[in-house]
Amino acid sequence: MSRYAVIYDACVLYPAPLRDLLIQLATANLFRAQWTDKIQEEWISNLLADRRDLDRSALERTRELMNTAVMDSIVSGYEHLIDGIVLPDPDDRHVVAAAVHARADAIVTYNLRDFPEEILKSLNLEAIHPDDFLTYQFDLSDAAVIQAASAICRRLRNPGKSGTDYLDALLVQRLPKTVAVLRPFQSIICPETITQQP
Numbered sequence: 001m002s003r004y005a006v007i008y009d010a011c012v013l014y015p016a017p018l019r020d021l022l023i024q025l026a027t028a029n030l031f032r033a034q035w036t037d038k039i040q041e042e043w044i045s046n047l048l049a050d051r052r053d054l055d056r057s058a059l060e061r062t063r064e065l066m067n068t069a070v071m072d073s074i075v076s077g078y079e080h081l082i083d084g085i086v087l088p089d090p091d092d093r094h095v096v097a098a099a100v101h102a103r104a105d106a107i108v109t110y111n112l113r114d115f116p117e118e119i120l121k122s123l124n125l126e127a128i129h130p131d132d133f134l135t136y137q138f139d140l141s142d143a144a145v146i147q148a149a150s151a152i153c154r155r156l157r158n159p160g161k162s163g164t165d166y167l168d169a170l171l172v173q174r175l176p177k178t179v180a181v182l183r184p185f186q187s188i189i190c191p192e193t194i195t196q197q198p
Contacts, residue, residue: 005032007099008073009109010042012130017169019043019066021134022108024148026070030141036075036098040066075102089114099125108133110174120195146185153190163190 013019026033026159046061066141067073077096078101085093085100092114099107106126107115115127129137138145153166171179172175182189 002096003029003032005034005102005104006106006108006128007104007135008033008035008039008101009095009107009111010039010046011110013039013043013066014047015173017090017166018130018173018175020152021148021170022130023042023066023069023135024040024151025134025145026073028132028141028144028148030090030137030144032072032104034075034098034102034104037096039098061134077101083101085119087114087119091149096120096123096125106133130173131175131177134175135181138178138181142181146182146189149185149189152196156190161190163187166190 008022014024022033040063044056044063047059048054048056053171065141068077078097081097084091085096087093087096089144092111094114095107095109096119098104106128107120108117108128108130110129112127112129115125117126120126127191134145149166153161153163156166166185166189167182170182
């Protein structure tokens with residue numbers, strides 16, 4: 001059976017809290033998530049331009065881990081489709097070309113205006129804001145989304161985060177609906193450290 005398939009745009013891979021959740025969720029097999037080497041390079045380059053304190057080799061390691069964690073994640077061979085796609089920003093055509101080539105159902109992106117509905121509809125595609133995408137996944141399997149968030153929170157040790165801290169970090173990424181559905185489970189997602197009484 002064919003699963004719902006999405007292309008992650010570079011803008012949703014740029015912020016670490018959202019990237020971690022999207023990648024962790026992609027390993028739960030609720031949907032098929034893909035990207036291209038160009039999309040990977042785009043978020044890495046943009047992040048390095050904004051954060052001079054970051055090291056390219058560390059981000060390249062993150063890229064490798066992403067590619068390994070999500071099976072068949074890399075889309076290639078789409079380049080011949082780019083010239084036939086018309087978008088407000090020609091620099092976004094490679095994302096749509098990859099989505100068409102991969103037979104994806106949607107592009108997960110913050111930049112909805114860059115992917116006009118009438119153009120994508122003609123290609124059997126849609127653009128979805130990450131907040132809507134994540135809440136759709138929660139509706140399909142709340143346990144999978146809670147487990148994905150919990151797995152991430154357990155890895156956050158430097159420093160560790162409380163459930164409130166973790167969800168507040170997601171809120172900063174413009175994910176209010178996602179945070180609203182996860183808030184009742186924050187103590188499960190990030191169990192608070194119990195201090196020993198003297």
